[in-house]
Amino acid sequence: MTIAVHPVDAALDLAASITPRLTELADPIDRGETPPQEAYDLIRESGLLAAMIPIENGGLGLDFADYTRLLAELAAANGAIALGFNMHNVAIGSLFEADVDALGSTGVAFRDWVIDQVVVGRTMFASAASEPATGARLRGISTVYRRDGDGYVLDGHKSFVSLSGVADHYVVTARPHDDDSDVEVSHFVVSAGDPGVSFSTEWAGTALRGTSTAQMFLADTRIHADRLFLGVEGMSLFKAVRDPHWMAAGYLGAYLGLSEAIVDFAAQRLGADERRRSQAADVQRLGAMTVALQATRALTTAAARGVVDRRSDQATNATVYAAKHHLGETAQSLAAQAVALVGSAAMAADQPLQRLLREVQFCSIMPAKPADCLDYVGKSTLGANMFDVSNHGW
Known part of the structure; x- marks a missing residue:
């Protein structure tokens, strides 16, 4: 009997084949010692460029929720490369959420060209x-x-x-x-x-x-x-007003993965210290970090799953903006808490936390910015029609 492999499991297996090397490359790339091309070559050769392309067209067939999970796995290994990979999917991901029958001949021809470029040519957008x-x-x-x-x-x-x-x-x-x-x-x-x-x-x-x-x-x-x-x-x-998830929050998985890497680092350092791991205050601080991570993971997952189940729905979009805001705030808070918990060793140049601390700061800089997220959620809560372009400041 043949057991079907879920698309996300197949994608995660491909990711697992390259994440050890992506992890090794993270700090040399960050320091400017190694160009990022090697990391992106790994992405190309793995077949992950076709993550969003339907299985029947030679791709991996991920939906937005599965993609968010994949991106988190990549980002836990190398946040910068995961964010770069996300820009490829931001560029083309919406193509594969559209109803093919509604595209018309010109739209279908364009979609087919993109599929050929990615699947056959392994080109990056x-x-x-x-x-x-x-x-x-x-x-x-x-x-x-x-x-x-x-x-x-x-x-x-x-x-x-x-x-x-x-x-x-x-x-x-x-x-x-x-x-x-x-x-x-x-x-x-x-x-x-x-x-x-x-x-x-x-x-x-x-x-x-x-x-x-x-x-x-x-x-x-x-x-x-x-x-x-x-x-x-x-x-x-x-289109961006009705379906803002790619433009406003396509990279949520990346910052979730970075957040997970921060908590994992703190847990490893505390776990390796026999004295401190028996101190209730330190254990509880790690527990609080874990709770915050679980909360932002749950909201991010709910937003990504909502896009799959109820795309072009105002309530879904409000959750997307809420998740973007919450994750941005939480990622930076977790980084600060990790530094306080681990101590000066956390900022050692040969340890990853100093890089993670710098990387998570960019979540609130990237669109949609915190004020834009809160503006959308607030207006939506008050009953505004958020499909009206005039209700958007950005």
Whole structure:
């Protein structure tokens, strides 16, 4: 008798085959001693780039909840690489949540092209949405496109583009050059080698060097019409309002994994100290950290499962924003508590906690920011229609 393997179990097995090496690479990449390319090559070779692609199309067939669990496993080993991997899925994940029958011939052709690129070509996608003046907000972006014969020409400047120089294709947001509206936003796929595409040197942040983040410039960049995302113009903002989970919280699994790594480190250090592990105060502090981790894991899991069961539902979206806020606050709190519990040894340069402490700070910086999360949850609680674009500040 053949026993069916659940998609997430197959994906976790693939992850387990590379996480030991990802763990080894985490600190050298963070210190700038090793380029992150080796880690992303492991992701490519493992087959994990096809995590969200349906099984019938040669992928692993994960849904958003399964994906969140996979991302947590990767992040516990290497948070920066997990966050970079997430940007690949942010760029294409929504394609495989859509009803294929409703896509139309152009949309299906675009979807099939992406599947072929990932499954056969093992190419990596990335998202290029943030801009210097507007951040990750889709409203008010300055990158523009114009129609030109059988294609489009794009001009603009993107900031904080993860996987710069690593990904093969970038999903770029742009508005019509002759339209002052801030809601008509479209997505286009621009390839790394397209004319007029260039990148700055990598951003010199205090952490997450493995995300290979840089600025992206588009100068008179011409692409064919079939690189318009799903073949539809002007729907990107409305899609993000109805289904915000990728844009606002796709990386929840990554910060959950980082949080788990922090608590695991604290538990290992306390467990190895015969004297301190018998002290009630220290054991209780570890217990409080574990309770906080369990609470944020439960909320994150509920949000991810809600996306699968009740996508495009306002209550689900409110839970997504709530989970993003709670996890951001909890991750930073756990890091501070771990330092206090473990002591000065926690900040040793050859120990991972000093890196984890720096990495979790970025959860509240990434969209949606804490105030935006609370704004959404508060308005939703008061009964506002959160499918109305005007109710969103970002």
